[in-house]
Amino acid sequence: MEIERDSGENFERKRVEGLNGERRREEVDNKEEEEEAFMEKAFKETEVPPWTKQITIRAMATSFGLSVVFNFIVCKLNLTTGVIPSLNVAAGLLGFMMLKSWTTLLPNIGFFNPQLFTRQENTVIQTCVVASSGIAFSSGTASYLLGMSPRIADQAEGGNTLANVKNLSIGWMMGFLFVVSFVGLFSIVPLRKIMILKYKLTYPSGSATAYLINSFHTPKGAKLAKKQVAALFKFFSFSFLWAFFQWFFAAADGCGFISFPTFGLKAYDQRFYFDFSATYVGVGMICPYMVNISLLFGAIISWGIMWPLIEAKKGDWYRADLPSSSLHGIQGYRIFIAIATMLGDGLFHVMYMLVKTLISLALQYSKKKDSSSVTPAANEESTNSETINNNEERRTEFFLKDQMPNWVAFLGYIGLAVISIVTVPFIFHQLKWYHILVAFVIAPVLAFCNAYGCGLIDWSLASNYGKFAIIIFSASVGLSDGGIIAGLASCAVMMSIVSTASDLMQDFKTGYLTLSSPRSMFLSQVAGTAMGCVITPLVFWFFYKAYPLGDPESTYAAPYGLIYRGIAILGVEGISSLPKNCLALSISFFVGAMIINLVTDLLQKYETKYRIHRFIPSPMCMAIPFYLGGYFAIDMCVGSLILYIWERRNKRMASEFGPAVASGLICGESLWGIPAAVLSLAGASAPICMKFLSASVNTKVDNFLNG
Template identity: 75%
Template sequence: MVRSIDNHNDDHQDGWETEALDNGDQQSTDKVLVEAAFKGTPVPPWNKQITVRAVVTSLVLSLVFNFIVCKLNLTTGVIPSLNVAAGLLGFAVVKTWTTVLEKLGLLKQPFTRQENTVIQTCVVASSGIAFSSGTASYLLGMSPLVSGQGDSGNTPENVKRLSLGWMIGFLFVVSFVGLFSIVTLRKIMILKYKLTYPSGTATAYLINSFHTPKGAKLAKKQVAVLFKSFAVSFVWAFFQWFYTAVDGCGFSNFPTFGLQAYDKKFYFDFSSTYIGVGMICPYMVNVSMLLGAIFSWGVLWPIIEGKKGVWYSAELSPTSLHGLQGYKVFIAISMMLGDGLYHVLFMLIKTIHSLIVKNSGKKDSSVVAPGASVLDSETADYDEIRRTEFFMKDQIPNKVALSGYVVLAIISVIVVPFIFHQLKWYHILVAYAIAPILAFCNAYGCGLTDWSLASNYGKLAIIIFSSWVGLNNGGVVAGLASCGVMMSIVSTASDLMQDFKTGYLTLSSPRSMFFAQVIGTAIGCIMSPMVFWFFYKAYPIGDPNGTYPAPYGLLYRGIALLGVEGISSLPKNCLNLVIVFFLIAFAINLIKELLQRYETKLGLHRFVPSPMCMAIPFYLGGFFGIDMCVGSLILFLWERRNKQQATDFAPAVASGLICGDSLWGVPAAILSLLNVKPPICMKFLSAAVNAKVDSFLEGN
């Protein structure tokens, strides 16, 4: 499932995954054909689905994907779907290995789709911790560098120095609880309510297609394309490095549209990462970011900047939250909260309505007991009977799930206050008391719409607990830490249910899915902080003018400050703008929903921008939105030329571009740690400044 620092990217998964699902539906018009194709293939028991080679492959790919997600988190926070890359690379690695062993006559166990599903589950679970760990959001918001960018809340009680030890400990304490929170509802979600979980379904169709003869051939071609685009992206990133001797140098600071536009953060920065991201994300997501950048940096900020000395003091530093920076941060937050509140309310209403409708009707006859015949249910077919039969095997006892949640919750209640003394045991107890309800709502809503609202529940937790604790008692750190507790539970719960859906469609055992998620979570709890620490030591993480600005660190801290200080922390007239943009975000979503429901001829809802996506460039600028729109343009032209080829290979090309550019960050960070600097600085000056520089040099 797709993740991002915020749920704006939950809409992103409507990109390739929807297309993949459409392709799967085309392939499975006659449902019997799906499982009939595997009728002669034995299904291994659950403990044979989790193999040593699967775990080793997952470990290696988890390292790769953690670097990718960490870099994306620390730049813009926009993370595309990496499910296709995880499934495809997992297939490529193990298939290559088993083919070699088979030729040598040493193959003992063939590579199955169940093992492929286990690998994909492990990798996505591990890289998902990079999302819920908050290393680029709520944890970073506690750090001295981020807290020092504001004028208020910068007290010892509201600042916590990051340390690798307590970060890993905190993640281990809170990340596993969500796995037990709704595992008892898996049969209701998958069999009774038959929730679609589009991401899990699309992934299952991809894996099923990989392991059919035709699908395996296509997968091999996709792997070849992925590695070609990976090599091009990596070499291009390496080439760019030579021109970045100091900050502000290189192709990433190319004033594409002129120096004046560059000052307003409008330029193309030649990032293959975000070109790839743009190829995966829906068109309207990328356009929304560009529109947000044009409106904020082209219209709104220049107007507010003209009020310097009237609305706010002209003597304030550029990073002060009581100056222009405050308007940028809090208006962006208001749009995110407006968008988030709408989706929470919408999902809550939709969940309640769906439950009422389902429970008021007759018993769902489509739930087939193991061993039932086709005659037992009019809606039952061979696929459903076979899938239900295997889904009902190897069950996880409800007593184990409930006792696991209670035991892990007790451990968290005891341990978390030692890590964050600002939080008391009763704060954690309250969080764990309400978390299963929110986890159910999120998992159910995700099954209906593919939207995960984990970050929105986290923001609500920040406001509630930070105001409860208060500024003098460390409410900022308390709110940010409670965000981590809530996000970890809500996010992992919906992820697990997605995996159960994938396992259901690939005949993978629920027990193997659960343990694969546990293994992936454990890998992520160690690997995600270590990868972040690697970047943290090599670069000034959180510096708005640095290579890795990590914008959500300051944004999440701003939400906590809003909770402890209220509206008194806002600059003059900022409250009015905050309310206006909050309502605008809410209204845009409402208009989109009404158009989607009542205007079906022209499909105008497709052209309504996303408020969450518009809010991201309010703080960062438009350069990455331009990159992503270039990716959209490439995809559009490719589809016009050959739609089927674009559908088959665009995700692989995009994944390769993202992987290559992101993985260059590893050797670049190592060189930075070794104080090896690039030999050239490529910088652009205006003609007037250049004349002054020439004059100065001639004078010396």
């Protein structure tokens, strides 16, 4: 699995994963080249269990427990900024440690000697947990589904009609997820041998995960894993207790450490401050430096320069009496310029991915034709090469075992598609059966392109395909017939299929490198998806009832709910919904995003001496703070600074323990959301409100109280 989201969005969970993939490739590939030839030697005498012993009751129980934890984490991140880092390391580490403790403890207290804990079972747990938490992202509870709700519709104003609003409830959300979330798994299964064996796609995230799990189950790796888990729990405890301590000072909105005016009150008004969030310090430690700098750069451009200049035009460019949350006022510029930047970035990468896929397929075809005329040189194979060939033969042997027949995949896809075509229009009457049929005809092609692109460069563009589906289907249905809901629902169908397809192929690659059965990989993905379909709506509903989700002034601003609804409004109303000069600015940023990506790609391909492309910011990342501000970008840059200093002092230790420390920081504060939400639902509030006032305002307050 990759690190999320194009990302709540991607940035979007997979977009962060894609950007992080380049750095991981550089670090992991070099290491693998040295040790890959010898990795399988450690398991030469170890018997590979059949698939029925890879998927065990204890593995499923462990997966379910971790899935609940990770769903809370992803849901919280989705509802705050939408920036979701990789939780694969944490899932692999915790899965390893929980079952390793299980298998070690039981014999010592007199119970029977349990089944040996293998790397295949570890792979099943990791796959299941990440598949489940992945539903928290692809389900759209913080984006397109939330965008249907009256809360977001009231903010968007445009299209706020009965046909374009849908009340959220656990029942239909859970049913909808079960209907659409499994289809993508069947769409890509027939191509597994072509992708993994014939084209030998690398799937960097899947390969990195496999290398991690393989190393855990060697004596040296198991020892290191115990130290990593100890570091994770240490910083988990610190993060949880720090969040608990902060709660006492946050009796109302605008109170507490989260509102500390780090750079002064003027900067605080423009959303520039450090909010003491351990979660996003941890996120910053995982994400590449350029991602965090891009976020900060986008915040400076927008909240530091653009929005103050546009607000100075109040009364000219837009009505002065409009509230700050109106899409016809300053909020419209924030939302639609961010949307234009994301769409420009997304369109470039979709086109780039299609071209890259076609070129790669053409080269594969050409290589196949020429292979008969190529004769390998004799006696040029080294010992390492022979070992690698033996490893590949062994992996291929196990990968071809327990295969799911293609006819099962075809029947599964057709059967689930028919069920969706029949049931989805009952959930969303704005979508007709032929709309769903068109989506299911197009989706396998896009799923192939996305899965192939992930194999090449570790980028998943699922959310971009979803955004384009919103525009196309909402425009075709029209505003009066509920085009906004139709567009958002079509996004759900398209995104679910495309996202789960690429995730499954990553898992097949991980399974191939750990000698895990393809059948156990598929079934663990199915089990994880089923868990996610149940857990995600329940966790989301917990937050939905406890907090004012979608309120821009709230802790849980859920920015992508309004952004996705804004895309749908753009589809049904066109440019007439934009405030003055917003169209010109949006087009400029749309084109600018494509130009920046083009320049970056050209420099990356042709300029090798100074590697200037490393210092060019990402348009997708720059667009996220346009709506939210720079506070979380500052948190993430602090995380980058910590990691940078750590690497300068001890690069090896930072590489081995950095992800574990970051995961602990993320997990601890995120899990505090559970008791905090319970306290909120119970009507309990913090005893103290810590606020910061300017000297002049403080004098007025004192005079008022004393007068």
